[in-house]
Amino acid sequence: MKQSFERKIMDILMTGGRIKLICQIAMAFLFIFSAPCLAEQDYIDITNPSLRRIPIAIPLFRIMPQGQVNTQVSRNAPDLCAENLEFTGYFKILDRGAFLENPRESDITGSTTNFRNWTGIGAELLITGGIWINDGTLTMELRLFDTFKSQILLGKKYTAGKDKLKKVMRTFCNEVIYYLTGRQGIFDSDIAFVSTSSGNKEIYLCDFDGQNSRAFTHHKTITLFPAWSSDGKWIAYTSYARGKPDIFIKHLQEKRGFVIQNKGINITPAWVPGQFKLAATLSYEGDQDIYLLTGRGEKIKKLTNQWGIDTSPAWSPDGAKMAFVSNRSGTPQIYIKHINSGRVERLTFQGQYNTQPAWSPRGDKVSYSAREKSGEFNICVVGFDGRGPVRLTYKARDNESPSWSPDGSMIVFSSTREGPSRIYVMTAYGTDQRRLLTLPGQQTNPKWGNMDN
């Protein structure tokens, strides 16, 4: 199992501009002490709804050279690590006050660690860290241990600019999650949403944990329905910037894009996974139907052809099926179209108003918002075969717009439980519901993007 690899990666990002050339060494993974690349998935089974939180100890990191400012870093880094891991709902972060050993003073490599000191306080996992600060550069050694097996699970060394501490901790936490669950962590993902902070509905972006929120559009008019391309490079959305609801397709980094502006409505874009194509609702033929379009907005074909409203497409991860909302039965319900055969099946049968489908990244479930008899909206999840609809929110006013995290472990949604509509997250089983961020105005229509690429 424990093979040793030595790897060198120099990732030099060259960002050229007309005036200045910025050359930046972003991060260098120097070597990996042990290489548990084939993750051990027996630690965390994310398909288990009654998941027990694993107690994990993250003591303060060793810092060289010592000093007032550096001491702050030695505290910040393990705190960032703890916050990231706690966000997933998989871990119980143990209180540092109870620790019997201080790896900062003794040993961060684990070679002389008395693991009984950790199992004795209930820790099953331990993370140690060492940071060397040299001018503006951080060199970090981070290790994950199984305290009961007295075994190192993961060891990483990173070199990065001093301002990249957060990024390094996220990268390491992604490795930890990958090792423990077999799925990529979510710590590099972003969430797009609609906020009225500026007085108009505009698209905003934030990090997975609600931090670093920033306005993405500045149309100064109604702007709605953000949708990420599966490579995370493009966002499509609907805006009234040209006087009526059109779809804008924008590259996140480069200043380029396209506009879909047919007569009538151009709404609810949804990218086909792995392709530069999207489905969207258009009404230029007098009926609201879903069309398949290129990323430039050229029509490829009509995907629904029924008199009545067909809207809100949501692709299965393999692109073979599309969930959508239709009122063909008299009330808005969710249907699934099998793209290959053209067959359409109704997915939801309970209640009079089921909309906003979102397909889970593992492909097995569809979440949606359901209107209760009381008039309140709740987030529900149903198997894509229609089995076992489950309500995830309850008696917390209106809960709408579910969207899955890229690993399928969490759902982001909007709720009016505290009055104004805000963005909340929960695990895919409905536990650990909490507010993601607080901004002025109201926030709606969250969409969890894929990892940064």
Next chain:
Amino acid sequence: MRRKMCMMLALVFVVTGLMFTASCAKKKIKAEEALLQDTMMPRQTTPRNSEKDRLARQQAIEQERLRQERLRQERERQLRGGRHQASVAPGTMAERRSVMAEDIRFDYDSAALSSMAQDILRQKAEWLRNHPGVSVVIEGHCDERGTNEYNLALGDRRAESAKSFLTHLGISPSRLTTISYGEERPLDPGSNERAWRKNRRAHFVAE
């Protein structure tokens, strides 16, 4: 020299990159092109209440056509009788405001035109016939209940209902533009039946 170093770096990067891909391969979803190349959808067999919606719309239009026919015959009788009516005076701003300002209202989750809505639309059509230079923007709106994606489509449907009714009364579709605001522009910001009733509307702006 620099070039050589760059190449070395690139090589190191590629090789290590490959090692990473080999050992820690991310699962990337390959969209299957073939799966998207289906033919047009076969006719579906789900029950269609929206069929009712369509029938209702057609019925309303047919009734209106018959009514117009009767009115036309009546007018012709009157003309033959020599009682020639003066044509309607060009619209003043006040008149335009009173005729075009009246909204038509809809039931919850419905784009069907009530008989009251049809009466209002007839007045508007009459006025538009007499003012051929005027174009109209028809705005479709919804109440706040429901989700904003669906409501945007429903607002579009409401505006389209009004437009097709006016078109069948002889107003050229080129004079009628629709725009849906869904639940984004409520007339009354309240959260009660009264406000909702007001907000489920088509609004007309003469230009």
